[in-house]
Amino acid sequence: MSYTKRNDGRKFDEARDMEAKVGIIKRADGSAMFRIGKTIAIASVYGPRELFPGFLQNPETGILRSNYDMLSFSVNERKRPGPNRRSVEISMVTNNSLLPALDLSKFPNTVVDVFIEIIQADSGTRCAGICAASMALADAGIPMRGLVSAISVGKVGNALVVDLNKEEEDYEDGATDVPIATMSHNNEVTLLQLDGNVTQDDMKQLMNMGIKSCTEIHKIQMDALKEKYKGEIDE
Amino acid sequence: MNNSMKEYIVSSLDKGVRMDGRKLDEFREPVVIETGISKSAEGSARVKIGETEVVAGVKLDVGEPYADGADEGVLICGAELLAMSSPDFSLGPPDAQTTELARVVDRGIRNSKMINVKKLCVKEGELVWMVFLDIYTINDAGNLIDASALAAIAALRSAVFPVLKDGKVQFGEHTKEKLPLVNLPVSCTLAKIKNHIVLDPMNEEEKCLDSRLTITISEQGHIHAMQKGGEGSLTPEDISAMVEIAMQKSKVLRGQLP
Numbered sequence: 001m002s003y004t005k006r007n008d009g010r011k012f013d014e015a016r017d018m019e020a021k022v023g024i025i026k027r028a029d030g031s032a033m034f035r036i037g038k039t040i041a042i043a044s045v046y047g048p049r050e051l052f053p054g055f056l057q058n059p060e061t062g063i064l065r066s067n068y069d070m071l072s073f074s075v076n077e078r079k080r081p082g083p084n085r086r087s088v089e090i091s092m093v094t095n096n097s098l099l100p101a102l103d104l105s106k107f108p109n110t111v112v113d114v115f116i117e118i119i120q121a122d123s124g125t126r127c128a129g130i131c132a133a134s135m136a137l138a139d140a141g142i143p144m145r146g147l148v149s150a151i152s153v154g155k156v157g158n159a160l161v162v163d164l165n166k167e168e169e170d171y172e173d174g175a176t177d178v179p180i181a182t183m184s185h186n187n188e189v190t191l192l193q194l195d196g197n198v199t200q201d202d203m204k205q206l207m208n209m210g211i212k213s214c215t216e217i218h219k220i221q222m223d224a225l226k227e228k229y230k231g232e233i234d235e
Numbered sequence: 236m237n238n239s240m241k242e243y244i245v246s247s248l249d250k251g252v253r254m255d256g257r258k259l260d261e262f263r264e265p266v267v268i269e270t271g272i273s274k275s276a277e278g279s280a281r282v283k284i285g286e287t288e289v290v291a292g293v294k295l296d297v298g299e300p301y302a303d304g305a306d307e308g309v310l311i312c313g314a315e316l317l318a319m320s321s322p323d324f325s326l327g328p329p330d331a332q333t334t335e336l337a338r339v340v341d342r343g344i345r346n347s348k349m350i351n352v353k354k355l356c357v358k359e360g361e362l363v364w365m366v367f368l369d370i371y372t373i374n375d376a377g378n379l380i381d382a383s384a385l386a387a388i389a390a391l392r393s394a395v396f397p398v399l400k401d402g403k404v405q406f407g408e409h410t411k412e413k414l415p416l417v418n419l420p421v422s423c424t425l426a427k428i429k430n431h432i433v434l435d436p437m438n439e440e441e442k443c444l445d446s447r448l449t450i451t452i453s454e455q456g457h458i459h460a461m462q463k464g465g466e467g468s469l470t471p472e473d474i475s476a477m478v479e480i481a482m483q484k485s486k487v488l489r490g491q492l493p
Contacts, residue, residue, distance in 0.1 A: 025374045026286045027321050038274060042373070044319035067318065067326055072369040073276035073292025075407035080314055081369060082328075115319035117371070119290070120273040 003157030005165050015151060015163040020131070020224035027061050030140025031222070034132035036151075037165055038122035043132035045140040048110035056111075062104030063111050066095035068129050070118040071150050090126045097191035103143040103232050112142060123166045124152045129181050130191065135221050139228065146185030148156040149217040153178050153210040155198050160205055162213050178203075180210035182209065184218040187211055241428075241443040248431040254439055255285075255396040258478050261435075262423075262435045262488070263287075268385060270493055271392035277409065278394025282386040284435065286376035291386035293368050293394040293414075294406050300356070300363040307361045308355020312341035313382060314370040321375035339462045340370065340384045341423070342452030347420035347459040350391070353414035362402055366391075366414070377437035380449050380462075381488075387490055391416060420459050421489045422451040423481035427465075427473055434480055448474065450481040454489065 006012065016037030024029035028044035028214035035041075048062045056063070067224050068090040094116065104112060114136065126187075127150035134148040154161060155176040156168045168177050176196025182189050189211075198206065244254060251259065263285035273279040276292035300307060313339035316324045329337075340446065344350065355364035370383045391414055398408040426436040426444040433440060436447070445467025451460035458478070463469065469477075 025288075025319060027374050028319065031319075040273075042319070046322050049322070071273065071290070071292060071371055072313070072367065073273055073294050075275050078294035078296065078367050081313055113318070115317065117317060118258065120275055122275075144329075209242060209471060 003159040003171065006161065009166060012159055012161045013209055013212070014214070016165065018217065018220050020220050022135050022224045022228040028136070028140070029151045030136040030138070030142070032132045032135035032139060034128050034135065036124055036128050036163065038120055039124050039128045039130035040119040041116060041125060041132040042119060043114060043116045043129065043136040044113060044141070045133070045136040046140050047112035047140070048104070048107035049113070051109060051111040057109040060105070061109050062107035062109070062110060064095055064099050064102060064114065066098060066100065066114040066116065066133065067091050068094050068116045068126065070121060070125065074121045090129075093191055093193065094126060094130055094133065098133055098137065098148055100142050100188070100190050101134070101146050101148050101183045102137065103145065106143065112137070112140075115224050122162055123169050124179075126150070127152050127181065130181050131217060131221060135225060139223055146183040147218055147221050148181050148190060149209055149216060149221060150179060150181035150185055150212040151213040152190055153180060154208045155196060155202060155206070155211070160202060160209065162209050178206055178210065180207070180214065182211055182214040187215075239362050240439065243429070244439060244443055245429045247264050247406070248428060248433070249337040255431060256436060259431060259433045263437070264486055266385070266488065268389050268491060268493055270389055272355065276390070277397060277413075278387035278390045278392070280386045280393060282382045282389065284378060284382045285437070286374055287382050288377060288384045289370060289382040291368065291370045291374055291383065291390040293366060293390050295355060295394070295397055296365050296367070297362050297399065297402065298365045300360065303377055304352070305360040306356040307352040308350070309365045310341070310350060310352070310368065310411060311365065312344065312368045312370070312387070313337050314340070316375070320372040324375070331462070335462070335464070336354050336380055336383055337370065337459060339380055339449055339487070340387050342460040343384055343420040343422055344381060344387065344391070347418045347453045349416055349420055349458075350417045351415040351417050353372065354472070357399070357402075364396075375438070377441050378414065378424050378435050381422050381435065384420070384451065385488065385492070388419060392492065418453050419489050420451045421485040422449050422450040422460070423484045423488070425477045425480060427467060427469060432476055434484060448477050450478055452481060452485040456482060
């Protein structure tokens, strides 16, 4: 049960190498790519735009509609195209993780659509998707209180780790996986899921590790956004 | 598409110029083809034609052959017009445009006999390789069909077999053996707008075209698939002219395949 050394040589609190890019899909109002290790997520945003059918419209505020899916060849064993129970749930928790950072009150009766696709999967796909989506929303010019950054933390054997890869997730009879998302302006948590087995003390530590890691991701996201708008900011 | 937009496009075409400055029979440049874009796939590719972007991936598995091809592997080609790639696309089951895209690409590969399906037989009547080819649009700036066909071909060309042990695929373990490919079908799509024929239509042209013709051509210069689209008609002269342009351009595109 003792996991003393990570299979890819990382420190326990070290995330895989990351890369972020904003403005990758020209047709969209906002778009971004986020890569962490071998996991690659892309996201695009359309809106605020008119919402159909009309009964879904809210005269008080715009609504957010997020959709997460994986390309059929993004995993080792082909995934059947189209939504499944897993992707439906992830779409919902993704939506809930992004919404607190947005202010859609100025856009009543409209919808902001977020589309997330996983190109290549090696664990942490929902978190990578949230990171990409958050940058895409900013790129689309949606009013935001802060960026949303997400990372998965967890317990592999007896070790608490940041950013589990696939091999760690499948370690012995399974690791504990805790995806966390925080908002950059106040470090409040907007995504928290857990499956596995941890103590109360573990959870406290995991929380701190997750929040710390999200702060680092936030910087990478900001840099990617600044990179796209460089000329405009400098002037 | 409003009428004034169409009038503008047609009046430019009368002068021999397109909205993006291309000549009528000019493909967008550069055409960028990149392979190995998803390591989880047995083969994958990304194709950019101007701002149009499409990805395709190949997954391989084994299964029972069809009764009418007991010693032949199976190709299953699917496509998804991702809602992320255009404000005109939405989530949900495949619509007619999606189905057409997948079927036109599929027909080009199948009819040109690009894949030697006999070599995909593991045990006659019992076990054959199944090739799942999936196409996804990332950004729709026009002419998704040609971009998809190119991405499909490039993905198939880059694909390697996974390890097969006791009749089961070891997912994630790849061999170095490539697919048995014998031909390279490339498609070219042309649009007729009023009395003008344009190659590689962009969004605005697609929205106001009268008819469209996709022609898939093999290395030998044989035509293996055609698909007429749009609500208008084509004269036999139009078709001859379109085929002539496609013959020339398909050679150039084939030369750009990695």
